[in-house]
Amino acid sequence: MKEKNKNYVLRQLFKIWIDFDNQLNHIPMIKRLLGGKFRLEDYQRWLLNHRQQVIEGGRWIALAASSITHEYTELRSKFIQHAATEHRDYLMLEHNYLSLGGKAEEIQHYPKNIGTEALSAYMFHQASQPNPFQLLGAMFIIEGLGQRKAGEWGLLIQQQLKLKTDQVSFLLYHSKNDGDHLAEFEATLDTGILSIDNMADQIVKTARVVAKLYQLQLEEMS
Amino acid sequence: MTAPQDDLENPPFSAYDAAKGLNIMHKVYINSLGKFLPGEPVKNSEIDDYLGNQQYQSKNKALVLRQNRIKTRHYALDKNGQSLYSNAEMAAKAIRDAIEHSEISLSQVSFLASSTSLGDVLLPGLAAHIQAELGIGPLEIASLQSVCASSLMAMKNAYLQIKCGEHALAAVSGSEFSSRYLKASVYELTDIYRETGEIPIESDFLRYTLSDGAGAAILENKPNQHGLSLEIKWIDLKSYAHQFDICMVSGRSKDKKYWGDHPNAAICEQRSALVLTQDYFSLKKMIPIWISHGLDTLDRYDYKADDLDYFCSHYSSNSLKLDTLALMQKTAAYVPEEKWFSNLSTRGNTGAASIFIILEELFNSGKLQKGQKVMCHVPESGRCTNALMLLEVV
Numbered sequence: 001m002k003e004k005n006k007n008y009v010l011r012q013l014f015k016i017w018i019d020f021d022n023q024l025n026h027i028p029m030i031k032r033l034l035g036g037k038f039r040l041e042d043y044q045r046w047l048l049n050h051r052q053q054v055i056e057g058g059r060w061i062a063l064a065a066s067s068i069t070h071e072y073t074e075l076r077s078k079f080i081q082h083a084a085t086e087h088r089d090y091l092m093l094e095h096n097y098l099s100l101g102g103k104a105e106e107i108q109h110y111p112k113n114i115g116t117e118a119l120s121a122y123m124f125h126q127a128s129q130p131n132p133f134q135l136l137g138a139m140f141i142i143e144g145l146g147q148r149k150a151g152e153w154g155l156l157i158q159q160q161l162k163l164k165t166d167q168v169s170f171l172l173y174h175s176k177n178d179g180d181h182l183a184e185f186e187a188t189l190d191t192g193i194l195s196i197d198n199m200a201d202q203i204v205k206t207a208r209v210v211a212k213l214y215q216l217q218l219e220e221m222s
Numbered sequence: 223m224t225a226p227q228d229d230l231e232n233p234p235f236s237a238y239d240a241a242k243g244l245n246i247m248h249k250v251y252i253n254s255l256g257k258f259l260p261g262e263p264v265k266n267s268e269i270d271d272y273l274g275n276q277q278y279q280s281k282n283k284a285l286v287l288r289q290n291r292i293k294t295r296h297y298a299l300d301k302n303g304q305s306l307y308s309n310a311e312m313a314a315k316a317i318r319d320a321i322e323h324s325e326i327s328l329s330q331v332s333f334l335a336s337s338t339s340l341g342d343v344l345l346p347g348l349a350a351h352i353q354a355e356l357g358i359g360p361l362e363i364a365s366l367q368s369v370c371a372s373s374l375m376a377m378k379n380a381y382l383q384i385k386c387g388e389h390a391l392a393a394v395s396g397s398e399f400s401s402r403y404l405k406a407s408v409y410e411l412t413d414i415y416r417e418t419g420e421i422p423i424e425s426d427f428l429r430y431t432l433s434d435g436a437g438a439a440i441l442e443n444k445p446n447q448h449g450l451s452l453e454i455k456w457i458d459l460k461s462y463a464h465q466f467d468i469c470m471v472s473g474r475s476k477d478k479k480y481w482g483d484h485p486n487a488a489i490c491e492q493r494s495a496l497v498l499t500q501d502y503f504s505l506k507k508m509i510p511i512w513i514s515h516g517l518d519t520l521d522r523y524d525y526k527a528d529d530l531d532y533f534c535s536h537y538s539s540n541s542l543k544l545d546t547l548a549l550m551q552k553t554a555a556y557v558p559e560e561k562w563f564s565n566l567s568t569r570g571n572t573g574a575a576s577i578f579i580i581l582e583e584l585f586n587s588g589k590l591q592k593g594q595k596v597m598c599h600v601p602e603s604g605r606c607t608n609a610l611m612l613l614e615v616v
Contacts (some may be wrong), residue, residue: 022507
């Protein structure tokens, strides 16, 4: 049987990413952004919808950390650090919304859209499994968005809507802050988790599901 | 019904065998390659003499030539813009050249597949005209028309014809006469040129990139008895047109009207409907998709990039950005620079003919040794296609 090593996993993840990246360009809202036809209402709706997912993101990483057993203490530390750096990110996003004249009450009570519901439910279910390292597949997609797309989108939004930097800081911050993401990701794959039964395939499958649900979340915003 | 063992050693062929119920898959070999490059090599400083640009100073020329690194190319035009050959003639000459290098005679060819971006006439297909030039037949033909990747579409067609036993011997050609459509006189009648005095970059870029020529391969169900052959291990082609708008096009004006929808040929010319254009930004978006296809073949065919001895690409490694190279290294898909083999810089970019012309030089160079693996790569920007072919030297 073919060895499912680190190269294999990265190859599958990049294929999923490239396909996902390409699909994103066909989502009506992104299409408008790339075509220079993005409205302020689009950005506001984006922030309203996105906040719910960002809050849940910090929570599921924390839950995943608590599902990691003592054999993988190093990785648990990493998950806890990750949760700590991200769990207040949504406040920056709220600030961006308020700086556009939006009401705190509105963004704080905005319901999750269908895609966010599906994505959160899936992530919390996965995070509650013992040693849920398959979530690395999810992180690859979600952090990939931060690293490769957020900055590009943030700049386009800023230019088209003539906004100040502190009105798009959430998107711009994420592109700057995820610098060593890939090297760190590789190091994590090297910790021995790929010798866990079926883990390589589960990481790949989780990435595929998350890419699809994330796409749904963005489509629902459109 | 299972065929007896000796039939596998010396396989029967033809539809007649298939009709008898012999269900045999044959191995397929490229046994010979040929080329035809019209005229003398044309240097960068002479391009304008052939394309009739003496009156027109392009702003893009220096940049385009610096990027594509082409030093010489060939045109099937003389300096007065007169055609010296037809597309079909060039293809026929390349096939004859391949036959010259082979152990077979032209009359044994029973299947001919041609590839080109644009033949001499709108219809019928190019293969018939090549056949007429060669003066052989009757035979089965297939005319594959797209852009660069039509080369491997034709190759795959012939490969399958031989593999399944329908034919024992096939000729495959790739030929282009691009300069016909790049002459300054083609642009002078367009509204945009009359208004601005300039050829838009999406066309000008191609004028300093594309040139003319033909290449051909002879495929058989058995290897050469003297010298080397290239066994075709697989050919994999994928089109992503469901996700991409047209990128490289001729026959559609900027207002997206097809050439035939304009009232007459004169208006067609004015609206630049017959001008060849390429959308550079759309092209850049295709590169990750091509790489993704390459990654996919690593798993589906279970080969290692490290095991390849030559990577013949109708694409230049210096167009790949650093992050793309890093991605390929991390996924064990990287083929180091020293294994890339190309002659685009001396033979020019000849579209569908390029991969044949590249492979011809490698095959006839004396460099190849038994057991080596050669990957051929042909991306096509037309509407996003990528094709790969793995060969083993036997």
